Amino acid sequence: MRRSGKLFVVSGPSGAGKSTLSKKVVDFFDDLRFSISYTTRRPRQGEVDGVDYRFVDDERFEEMVERGEFIEHACVHGKKYGTAEKDIKEILANGMDVLLDIDVQGAEQLAEKIGSGVYIFVLPPSMEECRKRLMKRGDIGPEDIEKRLRTAFEEIKKAADYDYIIINDDLDGAFERLKAIIIAERSRKESLIEDVERILRSAK
Ligand code: ADP
Ligand code: 5GP
DSSP, X not given: OOOSOOEEEEEOOTTSSHHHHHHHHHHHOTTEEEOOEEESSOOOTTOOBTTTEEEOOHHHHHHHXXXXXXXXXXXXXXXXXXXXXXXXXXXXXXXXXXXXXXXHHHHHHHHXXXXXXXXXXXXXXXXXXXXXXXXXXXXXXXXHHHXXXXXXXXXXXXXXXXXXXXXXXXXXXXXXXXXXXHHHHHTSHHHHHHHHHHHHHHTO
């Protein structure tokens, strides 16, 4: 019944569990699509080009920047990341909601540009747990882990700018809360006003 697609933005420090939660939630809702970002970083083990990210070289990324193809883009931990405007438009035009896993700089740009969307900040229960998760993921060395934790400190200061905060302690609980946010947002009167009118018309 819903007509206008919604944009859900998930941000938070590296290791908080954003990709884990994003994957679970797009698998759960048939009408929610993941926005596949462009990045200049290398794929991690198990990551698939065109599924997790579109992996591109620096030259291709810069061409896209110059052509104004990104609705937002940023440099995160020394690599470039961006969201193609065309991808988002396509998903929304197909009547789907879209979920973006992007950093705080990208979320700020998006909020400024489109002025709508549901902004969700995911936090680890502690920085020690965040460190453990990054170690467990095993894709970066100890020096990079410490760098990400220092960046995390700055990122977490932005949490209050978001609409919702999820502390990802227990994964199942965090997933339930993310689902609850999406369901509640889809039930906002602004999303359903056309249905109210349709029901009224049907009573005539
Ligand atoms: P992010 O995308 O925020 O960088 P990931 O989703 O890659 O984080 O999660 C980092 C690591 O922590 C992964 O190995 C993931 O399996 C694990 N993880 C995610 N959520 C939890 C949780 N609630 N409890 C324990 N481990 C978790
Ligand atoms: P990772 O390399 O661990 O997958 O992601 C690193 C950071 O880049 C995360 O904070 C993630 O949210 C962010 N990120 C992923 N895609 C995009 C994007 O398209 N734009 C922006 N601004 N950040 C992104």
